Amino acid sequence: MHELSVCQALIGQIEDIARQHRATAVRRVSVRLGPLSGVEPDLLSQAFSLASAGTVAQNSRLEIERLPIRVRCESCGAETAAEPNKLVCGECGDWHTRLLSGDEMVLASVELIQNGECGVRNENR
Numbered sequence: 001m002h003e004l005s006v007c008q009a010l011i012g013q014i015e016d017i018a019r020q021h022r023a024t025a026v027r028r029v030s031v032r033l034g035p036l037s038g039v040e041p042d043l044l045s046q047a048f049s050l051a052s053a054g055t056v057a058q059n060s061r062l063e064i065e066r067l068p069i070r071v072r073c074e075s076c077g078a079e080t081a082a083e084p085n086k087l088v089c090g091e092c093g094d095w096h097t098r099l100l101s102g103d104e105m106v107l108a109s110v111e112l113i114q115n116g117e118c119g120v121r122n123e124n125r
């Protein structure tokens with residue numbers, strides 16, 4: 001399962017953050033996921049509970065924020081929203097568009113537990 005290797009990389013990042021902040025546990029993890037990332041949100045949730053077992057992220061809650069697809073038109077220069085299977089300009093309908101966002105998966109924030117205290121660490125903001 002592709003999502004499992006994605007989660008293992010994600011948990012590696014979370015472990016680094018937890019270590020830097022001397023956290024004892026992780027309460028909540030938030031990721032932003034584009035529809036063109038090739039990652040299925042449901043499979044990601046399942047893989048996360050498997051991959052987090054025995055790590056500092058064990059029993060943490062994974063929140064997945066869905067990102068919209070944005071394209072820039074090569075003809076009229078407009079930046080508009082698009083559908084996963086139809087990356088056309090929302091202004092003029094031209095197919096010559098460049099993807100601005102929608103294919104990424106980023107770790108947005110991690111809520112850590114340090115000495116019984118809870119603190120949110122925002123990444124990539």
Ligand SMILES: [Zn+2]
Nearest residue numbers: 073076089092
């Ligand atoms: Zn256009």
